[in-house]
Amino acid sequence: MQFDPVTQLAVTAGLIVAMAIAIFLLVLLIKQRRSNDKLASRFARVIDADVELERVIAETVKQQSNADEITAKYRLIEMRYKNVTNSEEIVTSLERQAIQISRDVERTRAEYKDKRGIYDRLQREVAIFDERLSFAEMGVYEPHFDFSDSEQYKEQIEKIRNQQKIMVSAATAVTCSTKWTLDGSEAKGRTMTNRAIKLTLRAFNGESEAAIANTRWNNASAMEKRIERARDQINKLNDSNKIVISDEYTALKLRELYLNHEYREKIKSEKEERAEAARASREEQKLLRDIEAAEEAEARYQRLLAKANAEAAKASGAKLEALTVQIKMLEGDLADAHAKVERAQALAERTRSGYVYIISNVGSFGDNVVKIGLTRRLDPLDRVRELGDASVPFTFDIHAIIYSDDAPALERSLHAEFERTRVNAQNYRKEFFRASIDEVEVAVKRLAPAAPFIKDVEAQEYQETLAKRQLALSAVGIAAASEFPSTL
Known part of the structure; x- marks a missing residue:
């Protein structure tokens, strides 16, 4: 650190004054001693030596005190000068440390920026191979073709x-x-x-x-x-x-x-459509065969009854009695056959046989919520599609569609399995339960061992919606929360 001219002049003047005073005192002491020697030799006989000695000593002490005072002032000036020098060194050292710290910070920022770039690149590359990340990172696939088959x-x-x-x-x-x-x-x-x-x-x-x-x-x-x-x-x-x-x-x-x-x-x-069409066709054919068999049985009893009536009209005596008993039996059989026809027709329209379906909707109700319901429609998927049309924002995922000759009994059994977790305990028409897919699968395998069960939860519309929303946020510059900040 450089002193300003006034400070330098003050320090120099102080040093010169101190040196001058010291020389003056030294000369004064020498002269005093010479004067004392001359006076002592000249007036030795007249002046009392002890008195003169005391006077000289007192004068010497006084001069020494003045000299000490001047020396103390000199020391103070010297110390101030040293303090100023030390302050300059301290400031210079701090400046050097600040410069070094600033350089370290810039270097760290540059290194972080490079490492962050590597991290972002690797994250994008991982998304290409990791299907859990890729759907959100890469966006929704849009069909490029529209072929009919x-x-x-x-x-x-x-x-x-x-x-x-x-x-x-x-x-x-x-x-x-x-x-x-x-x-x-x-x-x-x-x-x-x-x-x-x-x-x-x-x-x-x-x-x-x-x-x-x-x-x-x-x-x-x-x-x-x-x-x-x-x-x-x-x-x-x-x-x-x-x-x-x-x-x-x-x-x-x-x-x-x-x-x-x-x-x-x-x-x-196409496979799903064919399977559903084949299943529906089998069910329709079974119902038609049951109706045809019942109608054939009714027609046969009608023919037999007509024949017996015709014979009874010509018969008499014991033969007539026998034909009368036969006619009564045939009438009973015909009534039973007619009842079977009616039951078969009613079964075609409305029967205990039907489908118990188990579906979920993650986008609408969250995880671990399933609906266990029953439908008697020839195409049970119509009911599932109906449930997902307007009442909820997303379509349902199907985990099981179980055909049963006594569908209400199967439905009640499944409801009983999860009664404690029923979402709406007041309105039993709301057939939603809090249960994991694994728990439902265990119950289905126990109550309907032959029924197929699908554990996967696709939630395709929901996942696609999340991806589109993320793309929309990215388009306006709002990025998703990251594990690391973009800059330090």
């Missing part, structure tokens, strides 16, 4: 694969922009390039086929990103070789992915 999808898949084969044969799927030479030979260079292109195709096709094979409704968009990432990574590795996977070939792979995914979804839909 699975055969049309199958034909389009075959066309896409043929187009890919044509591009590979024409060497336009993967290209090299540089004519390389190896050991000065262009032929060896071409061989090397062709091998690299084949290796690139094998790697990209393998990654694409894996993505296509693993595509489902909740990760289709993620598998699309996986193919694009595979292309980018392979192109990056081949950058020094100038080998590139063409955009047209990548587009064909993506189109193949879309077609395969929608083809599988269409097959699943």
Whole structure:
């Protein structure tokens, strides 16, 4: 630290004054001693030596006191000067520490920014392979085609694969922009390039086929990103070789992915439709056969009764009595047959046989809430669709549809299993219960061992809604809460 001119002048003046006073005292003492010696020799006989000695001593003490006072002032000035010097050193040291800390903070921020970038990139890549993250991160899959049946999808898949084969044969799927030479030979260079292109195709096709094979409704968009990432990574590795996977070939792979995914979804839909149609047809046929059998039995008894009546009209005596007994029996049998016809017809319209359904709706009611109900409709899915049409925001997931000859009894048994957890204990028409899917499955397997049970909770509309909402928030700059802040 530099002193201002006034301070420097004051310090210098103080030092000069102190030195001057010290020299003055020294000279004064020397002169005093010489004067004393002269006076003592001159007036030794006149002046009392003891008195003179006392006077000289007193004068010396006084001068010494003055000298000490001046020395103390000098020491004070010297200490102040040292304190000023030490303060300068302290300030300089603190400035250096502050500069170093600032540099450390900037370096830490830069390192955090780099690490945060790596973390974000890895998180995006993990979402491509983790279906639990991919649906929320990658968004909702939107259908690219609208074919009426699975055969049309199958034909389009075959066309896409043929187009890919044509591009590979024409060497336009993967290209090299540089004519390389190896050991000065262009032929060896071409061989090397062709091998690299084949290796690139094998790697990209393998990654694409894996993505296509693993595509489902909740990760289709993620598998699309996986193919694009595979292309980018392979192109990056081949950058020094100038080998590139063409955009047209990548587009064909993506189109193949879309077609395969929608083809599988269409097959699943058609399979469900066929199964439901077959089941409904079987039930209708069974009811029709029961009605036909009852009507045939009634018609037979009517014919027998008519014949017996005709014979009784011509008979007399014991024969007439026998025919009369027979007629009464036939009338009873005919009445029973007619009752069976009526019962069969009533059963077709309304019967104890029916379907007990077990459904859930995570988006509307949350986890571990199920509805256990009964329907006598020929198509029980109509009832499930009806429940999910307007009364709730999302459709129901079906866990079991159980046909039973005594459906009300099965329904009551299942209700009794979970009576303690009934959501609405006042209105028993509200057939909702708090129970996990596993608990319901155990009860169903015990009460209806042959009934199929589906444990999966798709909640497709609910999951798609969450994904769209997240995309909408991202579009306006509102990001979901992250584990780490974007910056320090």
